[in-house]
Every structure is written in structure tokens, then in C-alpha cells.
Amino acid sequence: MKGAWLVLKKEMLYWTKDRRTLFLTLFFPLILYPLLFGIMTKMSLNDSRRLSTSVTRVAIDDPRNILSSILFREGSGFEKFTESLENIPLALSQEKIHLSIKVPQDAKDYVASQKPIDLQITYDPSRDMSEKGFFKIQKFIKDNDAMIVVGRLNELRLTSDILEPTRISIIKTTGANEEIGKLIGLFLPYFLLISMYAGAMQFGADITAGEKERGTLLSLLTTRLSRLQIMQGKMLAIFCVSILGIAMNLIAIGLGGFTAGNLALYDRVEKTKAMAISMGSPTPPTIDLQSILTPQAILLTLGLLIPLGLLFSAIILTIGAQSKSVREANVAMVPGIFIVLAIGVFSLSPGIEKLTYLPFVPLMNITVVIRKLFTGQFVAWEYLITLLMTLLLSWFTVALSGRLLSRENALFKS
């Protein structure tokens, strides 16, 4: 086994001599993820703030000033659009206005005679501001109606309870945070699997087929090291590099959650102010990546990816050792990317976590379990089964590659 360690040492030393790869594997993720998450949080917060504090521009046709007189009060969140408009749908899609309201001429008489007023509201559901404005105006009208109704009931000596045979109070167990968790749970396994395979592939092809191509393998093969030791050392090296890469990714993701979390914290103060100004808007979403990207979830993810890394290393070593050039090796390894891609895409499909047999499907179960780790649906036995299956599978692959590579012409094509 000592020989294998020596080979591992050499490969790792060789790896550190390549500054570009070193930077890409070790430091790039540290910059990438915090930036990514930071931007993600900032944008979604900005967006929600924009929606909650913004003023809805309304083009109104209300010649007798019935609705206008109450709608455009100071701080109502509505603003009258005074220019004349030819094409309302166009103005809506260009976001010149967010709503267009038509009030009938004789509305006042209707109120007096207790007949409903036919209010016509035009909005563009594809525009956030327009849709938001629509919800706002609905609420505004409802509130206003409620006041009128209470007045009418008082006249009849009734209370508003008559309108409410049932009263519902709603408790929401998930919020915006869970939504983001879901999103992260969706893309993270996909991202991790691909980056792990691609990283292992690049390095693996280099130290197997690449060594052959550059003519250095021969000098290794004529030392007293056995082929098995050389192979073991190289497999360990591919394994180490891929795990190092993935560990850096996960650390960066954790850090990303931390910075984004702090951003969100800072934003929450701003938001309370914003809420006070805005009228009739629902509670803005609070996003706290720190509570999604917990150290536990990240460590458990790493725990699953370690045996998977071994599996990838065995596959890549087997292909690389039997290829004559890096090109040939890459051609043979690319189908692996497609398989990983397919598994990743599968993990993106909604509702798959409901399939009961999924924890027993190797590789697939990894993506699902990782996803559940970040959406608060973690199930211990599923994790253990997945871990066990991946360990078994990687052990089997390592054994198989050992057999394939012990053939005479496996390394030194004759």
C-alpha cells in the first residue's frame, strides 16, 4: 500500500503545480457562491420591496369623481394617470399605467338605491406591478364596501356578524424561505453532481491518458511500483481532487448562505419601514438562507458525495487508463456527463420525492436526499439507505475497475 501513497503524493504534488486548476477548484467557488446567493437575495428582496412600496398608476374614467375622490388620497398607494390614452393594453404592457378603471356615469345613484356599481378594471397579469395593483385595488374596494355595508347594517340595526356565518383564520406553515429552500434543493444536487464529475474527469483524464500521451507513464511503469499500486494511487488522487473540489463548493455555499443571510437581516429593517408606508400589501417575504444552508445539511451532503466521488473516480480511472490520449479519454467520459445530467434533470422534475421506491434507486436517491436536506424534509432512514447503497455501488465499481485494469494491455496498450 505504501507505493499507492507515494503515487498519490506525486499526483497531488503535480496537481498543485497547476495554478489555473488550483485556482478554479479552490478559490473560484469561494467567490462564486457568495456572489450568487448575495445577488439572488438582494434581487428578490429588492423586488418585493419595489412591489410593496411602489405606487400604482391608474388611468381612470370617472367623470363624476366618485371613486377618484377616495382612491387618490395621500398615502393610498394609487396615483392618477392624467394624460389621455389611445391604446390601454399597449399602455399596460409598456407599464405606462398599471391599471385602467372605468366607473359608470350614474354610480352615485346606484349607491343610494343600493344597487351594485359595475366597475370595470383592466390589467395585465403578465406585469408584476399591474397584477399587484389589481390585488391592491380589489382590497381597496372591499374595504370600502365593508364600510358601506356596515353603515347599511347599522341602519337596519344589525351587526356585521350577520355576514359571517363562518370565520376562518389561516396559519401558513411555509413561507418565502421554504420557497427559496425548494429552489436551492432543486438546483444544488444537479450542480454538485455535474461539477464533481466534470472536475474528476478533467483531472482523471490528465493523469491517466494524459500521462500516456506525454510519455511520462512509461517511466512510472518501469519503477518497482506494481501496476496495482499505480492504479490505486491514481484512483485515490482523482478521489481526493474531486472531494476537495466538492468540499470547497460546499464551504462556499455555506459562506454564501451566511453573507446572503446577513444581507437579508439588514434588509428586514428597511422592510418594516417600507411596510408602514405601503397600504394593503401582504407581508413581504423574509428570506434567510442561513436557516436553509445549515452546517448539518452541508455536512450530510458531503457525507453522501464522498462515496459517490469514489464511484466516479473508479469509472474515470478505468476509462482514462484504457484511452491513448486525453481526447480519446474525454470522448469516452462525456457519456458519463450525460448520465449525470439525466440524473440531475430527473431531480429537477417536480413531485419526484413522492415516489416511494426512490430511496432504493441508486444515484437517483442521492439527488432526492440532497434535495430533501435543503427543504426540511430530511428522513434519516432514507439518508442511511442512500448512503449504504452508494457505498456498495462504489465498492463494486472499484472492484470491477481493478479487474479490468489488471489485464496486460490495459495501461500499456500493446
Add this chain to the structure above:
Amino acid sequence: MIEVSNIYKSFTLKDKRTLKIKTIAAVQDISFSVLPGEIYGLLGPNGAGKSTTLRMIATLMSPEKGSIKVSGLSTTQHPNEVRAKLGFLATDMDVYERFTPREQLKIFGEFQGMDPESAEKRGLQLLDNLGILDFANVKMDGFSSGQRQKFNIARALLHDPQVIIFDEPTTGLDVLTAKTVLDLLINLKTQGKTIILSTHILPMVEKICSKVGIIYQGKLQTEGSPKQVMERFNSNSLDEVFFTLADSKEPKGGQ
């Protein structure tokens, strides 16, 4: 000592156009032996089977038939033990460009079971002998092909092997360095090492080899001391022996 007995090796090649598979008998029934304190010169035209024979001795390939023993150990049964005794050099070997010679010699010393310090010490000594000590701490990507070859010679001799297998050791070397390598080989011979080399430089063979074997189309045509071989063919030089041999064979070229 090296004992090669009746070895065979063939390769299958595929013609990309006709898609026909043909078999090349690269080595056919070759036998010879090299004793400690001897330099054996393996000669022959391109594609004769010299490198294939040397690779089989170095355990990189195994013969289909026959057997090879190095210091009494079978190359197929104890390949790792055999390699521990070998210093191997071939033309298609290159260096790790990201390392310096010093780093690389340390690594290879460890591979050969030496401790890093003594590997480094001996390595630097060899680099000095070969005249590239000034480059000991320079990354090897800028090395010329001759400098690379010199480094490879140092690497092959690092662990002071008992048996030395050099496939065309003077390729790419200038006359002065080639002379240094020859002196090195003669020195190793007097130390009692078992040495086998292949080369196309026949005057060199006449000078340093105790024995030569001429391979032609995978078969050993003649063997003996350079003098014996020349006498056998009534020639004044090994060049002439080559011409005579080529004429006696049907003009098929290499294979």
C-alpha cells in the same frame, strides 16, 4: 544477468481503409543472454523488433511464448521484483514538465525505495556527470530534447540498478554528450552491471559492446562479438554486415 529464451510476440493491426485485421510477428523465437559485466548491443533496421524485445525484458509486455529471466527471476511471474533491479530508458519516455529535475528525482527515488535525501544526492551527482546540474531547479517544460534525454538517463540510473536496458540512449544527443553517455556505460560495465542497449549508431557498438545481436524481421539473424560477426560476413564494419544481410533477404523493407 538476462536470459531470453525462445520468445514470441505479435501485434494485431487494423487497416483503417480495408478494415482488415493483420497480425505482425514482431518477435519470433529470439534467444540470447547477457552476463554481468557485458554490454549487449541489439541491432537491426526500423521495425525489426528491438524495442519490443527490450520492453518484454522490462516487464512492460509479456511474451506470448518463451520466457525471460532477469537475475534468475521470471519477468512474467515476478515482474515487480524484476523491475526493482532494472534501469530502463526508451525514446518514447518523457519528463514531468511541471516538476524540476531535483523534485522529480526525489519522487522517483522514493518510488524505487530510496530515501528522498540519498535519492536527491545521487540524482544531483548524475545530473552533474551528464552536464545539466545548472538546470536542477528549473521547471522542465523548457528543456530541449537532448536535455530531457540526459535527465531520463539520470532517472534510469538513480537507484543504481544491476541491470540496465537502454533503447537508443544516444538519440538526440550531441557528439560530446553521446561520448559522455558511452563513457558512463563503459564505467557501469566495469562495475559488473548487466547492460543491453539498442542503437542505430554502429561505430559506437563496435567500440563498447562485448556482444551484438542483429535482428531482422523479428528474428535474430546472427550473434557474437562485433569481431566475430564481421568475420562471419567477411566485412570490415558492421555497416557492411547490415548491407549483406539486407541483400540476402527479399526486399520487403521493415517487416
